[in-house]
Amino acid sequence: xxxxxxxxxxxxxxxxxxxxxxxxxxxxxxLSGVFTxxxxxxxxxxxxxxxxxxxxxxxxxxxxxxxPLFSNIAVVGLFLIPLISMRLxxxxxxxxxxxxxxxxxxxxxxIILGKWLASVLMYCALLAVLAxxxxxxxxxxxxxxxxxxxxxxxxxxxxxxLLAFGAFISTLTRNQIVAGxxxxxxxxxxxxxxxxxxxxxxxAVQVLNYLSIxxxxxxxxxxxxxxxxxxxxxxxxxxxxxxxxxxxxxMRWRA
Amino acid sequence: MIQVEGLSKRYAHHVAVNDISFSVEKxxxxxxxxxxxxxxxxxxxxxxxxxxxxxxxxxxxxFDVFEQSFEVKKHIGYLPEAPPLYPExxxxxxxxxVARLKNMPGSEIKSRTEQVMERCAVADVKDKxxxxxxxxxxxxxxxxxxIIHNPDVLILDEPTSGLxxxxxxxxxxxxxxLSGEHTIILSTHIxxxxxxxxxxxxxxxxxxxxxxxxxxxxKARGSVSSAIQVQVDASGVADALAVRQRLEQVPGVSKVLxxxxxxxxxxxxxxxxxxxxxxxxxxxxxxxxxxxxxxxxSTTLTLEDIFLELTGSHGEAPAxxxxxxxxxxxxxxxxxx
Numbered sequence: 001x002x003x004x005x006x007x008x009x010x011x012x013x014x015x016x017x018x019x020x021x022x023x024x025x026x027x028x029x030x031l032s033g034v035f036t037x038x039x040x041x042x043x044x045x046x047x048x049x050x051x052x053x054x055x056x057x058x059x060x061x062x063x064x065x066x067x068p069l070f071s072n073i074a075v076v077g078l079f080l081i082p083l084i085s086m087r088l089x090x091x092x093x094x095x096x097x098x099x100x101x102x103x104x105x106x107x108x109x110x111i112i113l114g115k116w117l118a119s120v121l122m123y124c125a126l127l128a129v130l131a132x133x134x135x136x137x138x139x140x141x142x143x144x145x146x147x148x149x150x151x152x153x154x155x156x157x158x159x160x161x162l163l164a165f166g167a168f169i170s171t172l173t174r175n176q177i178v179a180g181x182x183x184x185x186x187x188x189x190x191x192x193x194x195x196x197x198x199x200x201x202x203x204a205v206q207v208l209n210y211l212s213i214x215x216x217x218x219x220x221x222x223x224x225x226x227x228x229x230x231x232x233x234x235x236x237x238x239x240x241x242x243x244x245x246x247x248x249x250x251m252r253w254r255a
Numbered sequence: 256m257i258q259v260e261g262l263s264k265r266y267a268h269h270v271a272v273n274d275i276s277f278s279v280e281k282x283x284x285x286x287x288x289x290x291x292x293x294x295x296x297x298x299x300x301x302x303x304x305x306x307x308x309x310x311x312x313x314x315x316x317x318f319d320v321f322e323q324s325f326e327v328k329k330h331i332g333y334l335p336e337a338p339p340l341y342p343e344x345x346x347x348x349x350x351x352x353v354a355r356l357k358n359m360p361g362s363e364i365k366s367r368t369e370q371v372m373e374r375c376a377v378a379d380v381k382d383k384x385x386x387x388x389x390x391x392x393x394x395x396x397x398x399x400x401x402i403i404h405n406p407d408v409l410i411l412d413e414p415t416s417g418l419x420x421x422x423x424x425x426x427x428x429x430x431x432x433l434s435g436e437h438t439i440i441l442s443t444h445i446x447x448x449x450x451x452x453x454x455x456x457x458x459x460x461x462x463x464x465x466x467x468x469x470x471x472x473x474k475a476r477g478s479v480s481s482a483i484q485v486q487v488d489a490s491g492v493a494d495a496l497a498v499r500q501r502l503e504q505v506p507g508v509s510k511v512l513x514x515x516x517x518x519x520x521x522x523x524x525x526x527x528x529x530x531x532x533x534x535x536x537x538x539x540x541x542x543x544x545x546x547x548x549x550x551x552x553s554t555t556l557t558l559e560d561i562f563l564e565l566t567g568s569h570g571e572a573p574a575x576x577x578x579x580x581x582x583x584x585x586x587x588x589x590x591x592x
Contacts, residue, residue, distance in 0.1 A: 006355045010341070017343045100339035100400070103303040104356045105328040252306050 003106045007114025008121070011088075015122050020087070024080055028126040035072045036133040039065050061143040062223070066134070070151040070221035073130055074214050077123070077159055078191050082183030084122050085166025086176045088115045089248070093174035102252070112244050116160075116167050123159040127152065147223030154220025157233040158213055162187055164240025171247040187213075256281045256408060256438040257302065262311035264297050271297040273462040274311070279455070281407075284434045286449035286456045286470075287442040290566060294462040295442040296336060299410050302440070303333045316407050329358065332406035332437075336413050338397025342386035346377055346396055349385060350403055357404035367403060375399040375429065391422035398426070402433065409433065411441040415448060427452050446562055460566040473561055482554050483525040483534055484514075488547035495521045498546065505540050507531035520549060 015021040043065050050057040092098040101111050131152070137143055165186055170179040194212035196205050209215055213236075216229040257279040264272040272294040279285050289295050301308045302315060304324035312319065318326040341349055347368060354364045372378040375395045380388060385396065394414065401409055414430065415423045430452055433439060443449060449456055449470065456473060458466040466473070487498055495516045502511045507527050515522035527533050534551060541548045 003356070003358075006352065010344075010352050013348075014341065014343055095339070095341070096335060096337040097339040097341060099300075099303075099305055099333070099335045100353070101356070103305050103328055103331070103333045104353075105325055105358055106356060107325070 003110040004114040004117065007101075007106070007111055008118040011115050011118030012121060014087075015084075015118070020083070021122065021125070024083060024122075024126060025129065028076065028080060029129045031076050032073060032130045032133055035069055035076075036130075036136075039069050039072075040137065061137060061141045062147045065137060066143060066148055066151065067221045070155060071214070071217065073127075074155055074158055074217045074221075075191065077126075077155065078162070078187040078214075079184070080126065081123065081159055081162045082166055082180045082187060084119050085163050085183055086170055086180035088119060088167050089170040089244075090173050090176045090179045094176075108245055108248050112167065112241055112248065116164060116241060116244075119163045119167065120156070120160045123163065124156060127155060127159075144223070147221065150223050150225055151221040153225070154217050154229070157220075157230075157237075158217055161213065161233050161236040161240065162190075164237045164244065166240075168240050168243040168247060171244055171251065190214075256283075257313070257315050257440070259298075259302075259313045260311055262298065262301060262313055263309050264294070264301060264306070265309045270462050272301070272308075272459075275459065275462075275464045276311075277457050277464065277467050279438055279440060281438050282435055283455055284430070284439045284441070284453045286453035287440055287459070288444070288446070288449055288456055288562065289442075289459040290444055292461075293459045293566075295459065296412055297462075298459070299333075299412050299440070299442060303331055303410055304328055305333075330407045332401035332404065332409045334397045334401040334409075334411045334414055336416065338393050339400070340385045340393060340396060343384065345382050345384050346372065346388075347381040349396065350399055353400045354403050359404055367405075371399045371403050374402075376425070390417050391419065391425075394418055394422070394426065395429075398429065402437070405436070407438060409437045409439045409441075411439065413443055414441055415443070415445070423448075458562060458565055465565040466561075483527065483537060484550070484552050484554050485523045485525055485537060485541070485548070486550035487521045487523070487541060488549050489517070489519050489521055490547070492521065492546055498541070498544075499523060501540055501544055502537060505533050505536045507533035507536065524554075 043059075043061070046057070046064075047059050050059070089098070092101065102108075134148060138145075162183075166179075166183045169182045169186065170176075172182075173179050190211070190213040192212075193208045194215040196208045199205055210232065216232050219226045219229055259278065260276050262272055262275045263270065275294075275298060287295050287298070297306075300306050302313055302320060304320050304327050307321050312321075314320065315327045316330040318324075318330070320327050341352075344352065350368045350371060351364050354368060355361070359367060369378070372381055375398050377392060377395050377399055380392055385393065388396065394417070398411070398414060401411065411430070415426050418426060427448065430439065430441065441448075441452070453470060455469050456467065457464065485502070492498060495513055498521055499511050499513060502508060502523060502525055508525055509528050510526040512524040512526075513521065514524050525533070525537060534553065538548060538551055
């Protein structure tokens, strides 16, 4: 446990002393701010129109602002996550510091968990900006907090899952750019898999839809924690970390 | 402390280490010597559990590097060829991180870090980012990192590469001062380093072990077939041949070579028979002939000659001086297993 934290702490340190963390935070703050503004502005206009025409329309901040906002942010995450995970192992290999980690009395699993945990915390730091955006909704309205909490849970799980795969990809190369590009391609593929639903409803389409990473976000952003989605994310995290462990081990045999 | 038996590492297309066996006693400083690509780094990486061997067995501090690698890792400090430094950290933070990684109790970390920084002469840059340090400082931070948890065994891969002569000297002194507490293996392809620092030498070439012995023994073997270099003032000498013929008549001399025939001086290489010391006779012969003797010195074999002989790389000898020395006949035949 102590080793995991040691490695995690150093990794977080590396994120925040390098420009990476600050660049990502800036990009994320800008995008989430824009999305929050657009969606809540259209919500306000819609409610004004309702009052002007004298009709009472069903208005719900959770359904009309927060849920779509989560879906948008989930997609933004797909683009930013490879930038968080690409350096995890590639940079260690390039610098030669992997020799220090691997020859220290630390288990491979502790290295992997420490690094992955750091990347998840880094992603959470980005989401903290989103939470700040949401605080305005709580300030001027009274949305239900529970769907917000599950939405955050879903988005963190989705990120954790992609970060696990990103860590795996990062072990395959010593070049951060390559790791980032492959991670980005994988995120994109996992995202567009559910577009296949437009091709009917055969078993293959259902499988592909299940594998698609964003389709599992929907129930979370509506305030529902579905076991099916939870199992999906947790098993994908396991798979990603398992592949990372195997890759790290094989790297030694090949080295 | 370190036992290596029949160690091999094979890759798809070549053999990096081929059936090496040696052992290192506690407290020794051992020089691991060989040309570039001889398999030094590979052997060290196996000893540090960075990679497993293809076959053979190695134990460090009584633990098998493959089966008990976790225990081995607790007992070694390792400085890879490129110091494993995080450029974005400062020296102090980096060393505390390594100390924590090596399972040092939290209460000792601060004092031990200070101590090691003092010892490796990096205390004056402790708040500097590693990316801003010069090569010499980086190397010393690398060394500090290797000794921070006070390991029984230190494995140093080319600890002086890329340093300037002053830094090389300082690093060697530092390594020497670490002996006693630690068992040290250091790899190098620089011979004077081994002579300066190590008690024992392990020479490998193309993955194979060529010799393992103490520095004294290796040098002693070389001096058996010593040669004498004679320099004579050319003025007053008819020609170089005359001197040579005169020298060949001296009892105990087996062979005379004209090495330099310049306008003002002649230099000869005189080889003697085994066990003979014809130096007094050589001097007398020259003086009696009325010539001016400028210099008379015995040229014992240096470790370089032995190394070149053992690794069979005469053709690519780094300095011309080495090639002028006669090949030591049977000098090391007894020692190379």
